[in-house]
Amino acid sequence: MKISTRKSRFFTTVAAAALVATAVVAIPSTAQAADPQCATAKFVTQCAGAGADGAPYLMIAAANFNGTVFIWSHGIRPAINIPATLAPVGPYTITNAAEPGPGASEGNMTVINALVAAGYGVAGSGYSRQSLNVTEALNANVELIGAFKKKFPTTKKVIAWGQSLGTIHSQKLVETNPDLVDGLVLACPAANPSDALVNYFGDALYGFKAYFDPSIKVGGYSTDPVVRQQEQLANIGKVLTVLGKLSAGLSSGAWPDTASPAGKALQAAGIPSRSALLAVGLMAGIPTRSKHVDGTSGPKGSEELYPLAIAPAVAILENMGTVGVAGSLLIADGELLAGGKVFDNTKTDYAARISAERDIFSMALSGNTATDAILAALAATPRETADASAVAKIPSLIGLKGTITKPTVMIATESDEYTPASVAQWYIDGYGEQFAAAKDAAIAAAKKSRSYQAPVNKLVTLWAKTAPKYSKFTAAGSPDLTAAVGAGTGHCLYTSDQWLAAAKMAAAAVNTGKFPNQGPIVTAAKKVGLSYDNKFRVPTFKSLS
Numbered sequence: 001m002k003i004s005t006r007k008s009r010f011f012t013t014v015a016a017a018a019l020v021a022t023a024v025v026a027i028p029s030t031a032q033a034a035d036p037q038c039a040t041a042k043f044v045t046q047c048a049g050a051g052a053d054g055a056p057y058l059m060i061a062a063a064n065f066n067g068t069v070f071i072w073s074h075g076i077r078p079a080i081n082i083p084a085t086l087a088p089v090g091p092y093t094i095t096n097a098a099e100p101g102p103g104a105s106e107g108n109m110t111v112i113n114a115l116v117a118a119g120y121g122v123a124g125s126g127y128s129r130q131s132l133n134v135t136e137a138l139n140a141n142v143e144l145i146g147a148f149k150k151k152f153p154t155t156k157k158v159i160a161w162g163q164s165l166g167t168i169h170s171q172k173l174v175e176t177n178p179d180l181v182d183g184l185v186l187a188c189p190a191a192n193p194s195d196a197l198v199n200y201f202g203d204a205l206y207g208f209k210a211y212f213d214p215s216i217k218v219g220g221y222s223t224d225p226v227v228r229q230q231e232q233l234a235n236i237g238k239v240l241t242v243l244g245k246l247s248a249g250l251s252s253g254a255w256p257d258t259a260s261p262a263g264k265a266l267q268a269a270g271i272p273s274r275s276a277l278l279a280v281g282l283m284a285g286i287p288t289r290s291k292h293v294d295g296t297s298g299p300k301g302s303e304e305l306y307p308l309a310i311a312p313a314v315a316i317l318e319n320m321g322t323v324g325v326a327g328s329l330l331i332a333d334g335e336l337l338a339g340g341k342v343f344d345n346t347k348t349d350y351a352a353r354i355s356a357e358r359d360i361f362s363m364a365l366s367g368n369t370a371t372d373a374i375l376a377a378l379a380a381t382p383r384e385t386a387d388a389s390a391v392a393k394i395p396s397l398i399g400l401k402g403t404i405t406k407p408t409v410m411i412a413t414e415s416d417e418y419t420p421a422s423v424a425q426w427y428i429d430g431y432g433e434q435f436a437a438a439k440d441a442a443i444a445a446a447k448k449s450r451s452y453q454a455p456v457n458k459l460v461t462l463w464a465k466t467a468p469k470y471s472k473f474t475a476a477g478s479p480d481l482t483a484a485v486g487a488g489t490g491h492c493l494y495t496s497d498q499w500l501a502a503a504k505m506a507a508a509a510v511n512t513g514k515f516p517n518q519g520p521i522v523t524a525a526k527k528v529g530l531s532y533d534n535k536f537r538v539p540t541f542k543s544l545s
Helices: 110-117 134-151 165-176 196-211 225-248 261-268 273-284 305-309 311-338 367-379 388-397 422-449 496-512 518-527
Strands: 037-041 044-050 056-062 068-073 121-125 157-163 183-187 408-413 459-464
Touching: 044 134, 056 110, 056 134, 068 134, 068 165, 068 496, 110 121, 110 496, 121 134, 134 165, 157 165, 157 496, 165 183, 183 496, 196 225, 196 261, 196 273, 196 311, 196 367, 196 422, 225 273, 225 311, 261 273, 261 367, 273 311, 273 367, 305 311, 311 388, 408 422, 408 496, 422 459, 459 496, 496 518
Parallel strands: 068 121, 068 157, 157 183, 183 408, 408 459
Antiparallel strands: 037 044, 044 056, 056 121
């Protein structure tokens, strides 16, 4: 059985051709803020400029501009060049090209054009720094709003929206400058407690290091920029190599020749490598369904055994292609900004992490005896210790509260391997407490005024739920990686209709001051293949439970 990683949209380069159909102006080369260069054609005005730090931006609005602008924050872009030798991750070249909305990085202007045609303005920055850039993005977005209002003085409403890392930018913008923002759209959100994603990526890399290659780095990158980049690229290569070897041994249970002494001891005990792979996924919280593995289907002749014994590990294998690479990039960058190691698992109880799932996945883990041995091997592996001073700096680099103060539409994917659905659940749970407190305050106020004013709901979450069946198999019985990606899987794989539905829902709430009742939201979501279900929930972060 063979399975390979596929190039993720996480590494999508912003194509120069993305704005060919609309952008007709050049971005000034000056590193100082100046009036943007604008051109108008067919009643559409497009402006390109550069902020005070040199970050390029684009702004677009038509003659029928209705006064509402969407300020876009793009997702993560690596801060280092990645060579083609690390395919399918590379080649990638650092870019700070501006994006005015979703789809631009893939050359798809459908959403942007539809919003402009409907009378909305759109704008977005490329930011002066890539990867972890919350401070730079905040400054750029504040400056961009000012520039847009100066060029289009009839602007009345601002909706901040973003995807992935961009949701941190959007949330940070409204938390620090509530007077500038009237609404939010958070898609495949990465905004979360500051240590949650650090632990998500760190736990996964630690598991790979503990079992499959002890030379894999979880943290402790060099402070020298050249050496650090070499270390990151080497780590990505090691992760990809291990994934390839695990793929080759999925059926046989063979272990990589790079396995640690603990891994080789498990191999000698007859425990298949796929069981340890699944344990890594469970302890980190990686989804057990992936783009091509639904967890319930099996190839011909193995329809019952495959879903129970093999599929969970195959899903972890496919998802780990994103998690391992992203962790190698983001943890190193986090250490650079914080000034030291940021991942710490010295107090982590991995046995407790999987206690609720070891029975569910008993067959795939090869039974209780094997599971105990896998966990014992992990317990005997030296832990990672963070630098206290570096950890203390994390809140200042992100510092999100996660409170909802403006009408907010969130789109979340149930089986997102990069920004887990747990992020959305964190938002939902937090807002549940926030709304309950507001309701209690309203009741207390009503006892004095004898007039009850119910709090207004400010959060709508639209779920891309994972389909029950979507896996396809080759004649050899392997998952068909050329088949369509399953609904509710992958990272930020939303359709143009889904983006537009979320945008227009947020705009309507901003204009009316509230969201409609549940019925219209359910209908609007269903039309674009999403779900609005207040009773639906996903597990919380493993590191927070």
